[in-house]
Amino acid sequence: MTEKSRPKSRKDRIMDAALRIFAEKGFQNATITEISKEAGVSEATIYEYFGTKEDLLFAIPEKISNDTFEASAKVIPYIKGVEGKIRAIMLFFIELYQSNPDYSALVLLQLMSNKRFRQTPAHAAIRRSSHALLDCIKEGITDGTFKKDANSYLIRSMLMGTVEHLFIHWHMQGRPKGKTSITDLLDPFIEIVFDGIREKKESPCTTLYLKLEDAEALGKLIQKKEGGTSSKDKNK
Amino acid sequence: MTEKSRPKSRKDRIMDAALRIFAEKGFQNATITEISKEAGVSEATIYEYFGTKEDLLFAIPEKISNDTFEASAKVIPYIKGVEGKIRAIMLFFIELYQSNPDYSALVLLQLMSNKRFRQTPAHAAIRRSSHALLDCIKEGITDGTFKKDANSYLIRSMLMGTVEHLFIHWHMQGRPKGKTSITDLLDPFIEIVFDGIREKKESPCTTLYLKLEDAEALGKLIQKKEGGTSSKDKNK
Amino acid sequence: MTEKSRPKSRKDRIMDAALRIFAEKGFQNATITEISKEAGVSEATIYEYFGTKEDLLFAIPEKISNDTFEASAKVIPYIKGVEGKIRAIMLFFIELYQSNPDYSALVLLQLMSNKRFRQTPAHAAIRRSSHALLDCIKEGITDGTFKKDANSYLIRSMLMGTVEHLFIHWHMQGRPKGKTSITDLLDPFIEIVFDGIREKKESPCTTLYLKLEDAEALGKLIQKKEGGTSSKDKNK
Amino acid sequence: MTEKSRPKSRKDRIMDAALRIFAEKGFQNATITEISKEAGVSEATIYEYFGTKEDLLFAIPEKISNDTFEASAKVIPYIKGVEGKIRAIMLFFIELYQSNPDYSALVLLQLMSNKRFRQTPAHAAIRRSSHALLDCIKEGITDGTFKKDANSYLIRSMLMGTVEHLFIHWHMQGRPKGKTSITDLLDPFIEIVFDGIREKKESPCTTLYLKLEDAEALGKLIQKKEGGTSSKDKNK
DNA sequence: TATGAATGAGATTTCATTCAT
DNA sequence: GATGAATGAAATCTCATTCAT
Numbered sequence: 009m010t011e012k013s014r015p016k017s018r019k020d021r022i023m024d025a026a027l028r029i030f031a032e033k034g035f036q037n038a039t040i041t042e043i044s045k046e047a048g049v050s051e052a053t054i055y056e057y058f059g060t061k062e063d064l065l066f067a068i069p070e071k072i073s074n075d076t077f078e079a080s081a082k083v084i085p086y087i088k089g090v091e092g093k094i095r096a097i098m099l100f101f102i103e104l105y106q107s108n109p110d111y112s113a114l115v116l117l118q119l120m121s122n123k124r125f126r127q128t129p130a131h132a133a134i135r136r137s138s139h140a141l142l143d144c145i146k147e148g149i150t151d152g153t154f155k156k157d158a159n160s161y162l163i164r165s166m167l168m169g170t171v172e173h174l175f176i177h178w179h180m181q182g183r184p185k186g187k188t189s190i191t192d193l194l195d196p197f198i199e200i201v202f203d204g205i206r207e208k209k210e211s212p213c214t215t216l217y218l219k220l221e222d223a224e225a226l227g228k229l230i231q232k233k234e235g236g237t238s239s240k241d242k243n244k
Numbered sequence: 245m246t247e248k249s250r251p252k253s254r255k256d257r258i259m260d261a262a263l264r265i266f267a268e269k270g271f272q273n274a275t276i277t278e279i280s281k282e283a284g285v286s287e288a289t290i291y292e293y294f295g296t297k298e299d300l301l302f303a304i305p306e307k308i309s310n311d312t313f314e315a316s317a318k319v320i321p322y323i324k325g326v327e328g329k330i331r332a333i334m335l336f337f338i339e340l341y342q343s344n345p346d347y348s349a350l351v352l353l354q355l356m357s358n359k360r361f362r363q364t365p366a367h368a369a370i371r372r373s374s375h376a377l378l379d380c381i382k383e384g385i386t387d388g389t390f391k392k393d394a395n396s397y398l399i400r401s402m403l404m405g406t407v408e409h410l411f412i413h414w415h416m417q418g419r420p421k422g423k424t425s426i427t428d429l430l431d432p433f434i435e436i437v438f439d440g441i442r443e444k445k446e447s448p449c450t451t452l453y454l455k456l457e458d459a460e461a462l463g464k465l466i467q468k469k470e471g472g473t474s475s476k477d478k479n480k
Numbered sequence: 481m482t483e484k485s486r487p488k489s490r491k492d493r494i495m496d497a498a499l500r501i502f503a504e505k506g507f508q509n510a511t512i513t514e515i516s517k518e519a520g521v522s523e524a525t526i527y528e529y530f531g532t533k534e535d536l537l538f539a540i541p542e543k544i545s546n547d548t549f550e551a552s553a554k555v556i557p558y559i560k561g562v563e564g565k566i567r568a569i570m571l572f573f574i575e576l577y578q579s580n581p582d583y584s585a586l587v588l589l590q591l592m593s594n595k596r597f598r599q600t601p602a603h604a605a606i607r608r609s610s611h612a613l614l615d616c617i618k619e620g621i622t623d624g625t626f627k628k629d630a631n632s633y634l635i636r637s638m639l640m641g642t643v644e645h646l647f648i649h650w651h652m653q654g655r656p657k658g659k660t661s662i663t664d665l666l667d668p669f670i671e672i673v674f675d676g677i678r679e680k681k682e683s684p685c686t687t688l689y690l691k692l693e694d695a696e697a698l699g700k701l702i703q704k705k706e707g708g709t710s711s712k713d714k715n716k
Numbered sequence: 717m718t719e720k721s722r723p724k725s726r727k728d729r730i731m732d733a734a735l736r737i738f739a740e741k742g743f744q745n746a747t748i749t750e751i752s753k754e755a756g757v758s759e760a761t762i763y764e765y766f767g768t769k770e771d772l773l774f775a776i777p778e779k780i781s782n783d784t785f786e787a788s789a790k791v792i793p794y795i796k797g798v799e800g801k802i803r804a805i806m807l808f809f810i811e812l813y814q815s816n817p818d819y820s821a822l823v824l825l826q827l828m829s830n831k832r833f834r835q836t837p838a839h840a841a842i843r844r845s846s847h848a849l850l851d852c853i854k855e856g857i858t859d860g861t862f863k864k865d866a867n868s869y870l871i872r873s874m875l876m877g878t879v880e881h882l883f884i885h886w887h888m889q890g891r892p893k894g895k896t897s898i899t900d901l902l903d904p905f906i907e908i909v910f911d912g913i914r915e916k917k918e919s920p921c922t923t924l925y926l927k928l929e930d931a932e933a934l935g936k937l938i939q940k941k942e943g944g945t946s947s948k949d950k951n952k
Numbered sequence: 953t954a955t956g957a958a959t960g961a962g963a964t965t966t967c968a969t970t971c972a973t
Numbered sequence: 974g975a976t977g978a979a980t981g982a983a984a985t986c987t988c989a990t991t992c993a994t
Contacts, residue, residue: 018957034357036272039984050959055986117357121270126416158436162406162429166436169409170402177401180362193398200394200402200440254975276968286976288970297968490954506829508744512989522955524991533989593742593825598888630908634901637885638878638908642870645877652834665870672866672874672912726978747963758980763965 019057022047027068031110035065035118066128069119072111073133076104080137090148095198097141098167102191105175113179116172141167154205166201255293258283263304267346271301271354302364305351309369312340316373326384331434333377334403338427341411349415352408377403390441402437491529494519499540503582507537507590538600541587545605548576552609562620567670569613570639574663577647585651588644613639626677638673727765730755735776739818743773743826774836777823781841784812788845798856803906805849806875810899813883821887824880849875862913874909 016024025047029038040061044051058064080100087093105112115134119125142164148154154163174190252260261283265274276297280287294300316336323329341348351370355361378400384390390399410426488496497519501510512533516523530536552572559565577584587606591597614636620626626635646662724732733755737746748769752759766772788808795801813820823842827833850872856862862871882898 040986041984051985052959052961052987053957056958059986061985120412121353121357121416123416159429159432162410162433163436165409165413166402166406166433169405169407170398171405173401173405173408174398176356180357180359193395196395197398197402200399200437202440204436204438204440275966287968288976288978289974291969292974292976511987523989524955524957525953527990528954589829592884593829593888595888631901631904634878634882634905635908637881638874638905641877641879641881642874643877644881645873646870648828649873652829652831665867668867669870669874672871673908674912676908676910676912748965749963759964760966760980760982761978764979767965769964 018047018049018053022049022054022057022064023068026064027110027114030065030068030118031113035061035122062124065118066125066130069111069115069130070128070133072104072108073130073137076100077133077137081140084140090144090151090153091198091202093144094141094148094167095194097137097144098171098194098198099191101137101168101171102194105171106190109179109183112175116176117179120172138164138168148205152207154202155207158205163201163205167198170197254283254285254289258285258290258293258300259304262300263346263350266301266304266354267349271297271358298360301350301354302361302366304366305347305355306364306366306369308340308344308347309366309373312336313369313373313376317376320376320380326380326387326389327434327438329380330377330384330403331430333373333380334407334430334434335427336373337404337407338430341407342426345415345419348411352412353415356408374400374404384441388443390438391443394441399437399441403434406433490519490521490525494521494526494529494536495540498536499582499586502537502540502590503585507533507594534596537586537590538597538602540602541583541591542600542602542605544576544580544583545602545609548572549605549609549612553612556612556616562616562623562625563670563674565616566613566620566639567666569609569616570643570666570670571663572609573640573643574666577643578662581651581655584647588648589651592644610636610640620677624679626674627679630677635673635677639670642669726755726757726761730757730762730765730772731776734772735818735822738773738776738826739821743769743830770832773826774833774838777819777827777838778836778841780812780816780819781838781845784808785841785845789848792848798852798859798861799906799910801852802849802856802875803902805845805852806879806902806906807899809845809876809879810902813879814898817887817891820883824884825887828880846872846876856913860915862910863915866913871909871913875906878905 022043026038026043029043029046032038040051040054043064044054047054054064058067077100080097083100084093084096087096105116119131125131142160145154145158145160145163149156149158149160171190174193178184178190258279262274262279265279265282268274276287276290279300280290283290290300294303313336316333319336320329320332323332341352355367361367378396381390381394381396381399385392385394385396407426410429414420414426494515498510498515501515501518504510512523512526515536516526519526526536530539549572552569555572556565556568559568577588591603597603614632617626617630617632617635621628621630621632643662646665650656650662730751734746734751737751737754740746748759748762751772752762755762762772766775785808788805791808792801792804795804813824827839833839850868853862853866853868853871857864857866857868879898882901886892886898
């Protein structure tokens with residue numbers, strides 16, 4: 009996305025090369041020499057643009073995080089209902105991670121456990137997105153979509169942790185092209201979560217478990233009244 | 245756990261020191277010199293016991309992983325019901341991670357993203373435990389505790405990923421002594437998961453949202469029948 | 481001194497900047513980049529004017545040394561008496577060093593110990609001045625002002641070395657604004673030197689050490705004559 | 717002095733090599749590689765003993781300064797009279813500088829203008845010695861050897877500055893084996909200084925400047941008494 | 953003439969690892 | 974078995990200097 013048709017600038021070429029090599033060998037095992045060769049510039053040129061090897065590392069996710077998370081910020085407001093919003097945010101994450109595996113490898117395998125990365129603008133962008141997710145969850149609790157006693161932080165950890173875990177394993181297994189992509193897992197996944205935290209509301213009601221033979225009678229009964237709508241149809 | 249009352253052997257002292265230092269500074273930033281000082285032995289002695297710095301790294305979780313996961317394997321069979329078993333396995337993880345923060349930092353922040361670690365006996369132990377979890381989930385699907393169409397791998401990723409995420413953040417924030425311990429989150433957490441995947445057994449039913457005035461009539465209807473199972477059809 | 485009212489040329493701006501920075505950080509620790517920024521030109525421009533970083537270094541004292549030491553050469557001939565001439569030359573040095581601290585720091589701390597600087601026009605100017613000093617001393621020896629057996633080279637080293645030492649220490653202590661300026665020390669200083677090398681002329685006279693009982697007789701003798709007092713005997 | 721007959725330790729070999737090379741090429745132009753070759757050890761070995769190239773630089777004068785200045789401290793108290801003491805201290809300086817030209821080149825050309833060196837134990841030793849010199853001068857002023865209004869700091873600067881200047885020039889001219897060694901200049905030199913600052917005491921006396929015609933009468937007077945002796949003969 | 957951009961050529965420094973004792 | 978001492982092998986980073994425009 010956002011491909012430039014112009015020949016890439018030196019700076020971009022360096023960051024592209026660095027992303028590839030950092031993702032492949034890790035920050036420590038990557039060498040500036042190797043990156044400079046891959047980028048077709050001299051080592052000194054890298055230091056013209058990035059003061060430090062670590063600066064180069066942190067520069068990579070900065071743009072991409074901001075771009076992506078601003079893109080998501082533009083879309084989210086148009087989605088109605090917290091479940092839809094949450095799903096959208098998760099989808100942004102997953103598509104970013106999936107469409108740019110080197111980036112997700114870098115973030116999930118190298119950067120997440122780097123304390124200095126946490127003080128970085130790139131991480132701030134990630135945090136912002138993560139915070140948006142938390143806000144949606146809280147909103148869901150406030151507006152009655154989710155249970156009043158749901159722990160919003162826990163739920164966010166479930167959402168993020170699961171996706172991160174899936175991607176980490178995908179990377180550690182050599183990014184198999186497998187039958188099921190992680191995107192395909194999104195709906196089953198969040199449906200489980202939502203199911204687990206949804207307020208079974210819409211007026212004083214009970215969840216009823218009926219045998220098949222009761223369905224008929226019940227159907228008739230319901231038709232006389234206005235039946236409760238399952239909240240699910242909002243999502244999709 | 246597994247306290248030795250005998251004075252620690254040189255080897256153990258080295259591994260203890262290495263665990264502390266690897267956890268604190270990371271594998272790459274830790275030096276053999278520092279570990280040797282912390283352990284009170286010479287650098288050369290470390291190489292007597294461990295061929296390589298990385299060998300030392302991988303040796304650390306081996307014993308502890310095996311111990312813990314064998315301990316869990318002994319307990320699980322005595323627990324009835326897959327939900328209980330799953331809860332027990334998760335509790336083993338959490339308690340291990342919580343009671344031995346250096347160990348969890350090492351595993352979650354240093355080793356999880358190390359490809360060579362995956363070919364290690366220590367990782368095999370972790371995998372075994374993770375496999376046990378998967379088996380429980382599959383069993384739950386088979387025995388009707390969980391929905392037939394539940395994706396057992398996804399569920400395991402939810403269970404593991406969430407806990408890992410919680411611990412990673414705990415570590416990255418400097419292991420705050422916060423009000424809520426992760427152990428306390430276990431039950432709310434798995435309840436959400438179970439809630440999302442439980443077969444709403446007792447047959448063909450729907451979740452009904454009724455107005456208050458319908459409750460009475462319905463109540464009477466139900467009392468004539470014996471209530472059926474499973475509400476799951478909403479999910480997918 | 482020698483102020484130009486015209487806007488400074490690029491070349492001058494570069495030399496000014498270089499002087500400031502070389503004086504502050506030393507030749508080796510100063511960078512062309514920094515100098516170019518301070519001068520408001522590009523690095524390449526510096527190389528337009530000066531072939532080499534060292535060329536730039538050596539170019540700085542050239543003009544100022546020549547100017548100053550030619551100025552002194554114009555004044556000296558008008559001063560009568562070698563002591564006055566020597567004093568004048570020393571005063572030129574001290575005032576140059578004092579009024580242009582960056583220059584003196586450069587010369588005394590960076591250049592004096594640079595062998596290549598000795599083959600430089602700037603150093604030739606300094607040598608010329610130093611040679612003028614030597615000539616004065618020799619003249620003083622020849623004309624009987626100073627002792628016949630005085631070592632002119634030693635005396636010059638005393639004159640120059642003392643002043644250099646005073647300035648070096650002044651610089652190394654951060655150029656304190658102290659009560660006593662080095663200029664103020666000039667007269668006490670050269671008076672000591674002169675005192676030590678002056679031919680106690682006015683013919684058959686000796687410094688007399690008399691016993692107390694001789695004082696009286698002597699006093700009477702002196703009172704009959706008008707004793708010529710050289711004012712010098714008590715440091716002004 | 718203090719030659720070890722045992723084969724030099726690695727550390728000593730490194731410092732010897734470093735002294736030679738630092739003195740020859742200057743600190744910045746000397747490379748650790750070259751020093752390591754000269755010393756016959758690996759570069760890494762140098763860093764075993766000295767944490768930094770600069771640490772190595774500063775380590776060199778440390779021992780030598782302390783040794784020398786402690787040696788001088790042992791001798792000085794046995795010398796009677798401030799002039800003799802001052803001469804002894806100066807002689808220590810000169811002999812140290814002369815017998816170890818690499819050392820004096822290092823100190824005078826590299827270190828004297830190094831601000832960080834001033835915070836070094838080695839410099840503290842030099843300062844101590846310099847302070848002893850100052851104390852002697854002050855003592856001379858107090859005890860009436862020198863004029864009451866003599867500026868002790870100025871005198872010290874004369875003593876130190878002259879000697880430093882002589883050595884700096886000697887080094888800059890390639891250490892010529894010249895007819896006159898600097899040691900030989902010591903007595904003429906300090907005699908000039910002492911002459912310039914000596915209190916012409918030895919009982920109530922005055923320096924008399926008489927007109928030529930008085931000389932005769934005075935001459936006769938003097939011949940009757942025993943003429944005052946110049947105090948100079950005390951020095952050697 | 954002026955410069956932005958690029959780099960060649962090193963220099964310091966770090967450590968895991970070895971080996972004689 | 975234990976270690977003190979030594980080092981090979983790199984890796985990061987710095988800058989004076991160049992050159993096309």
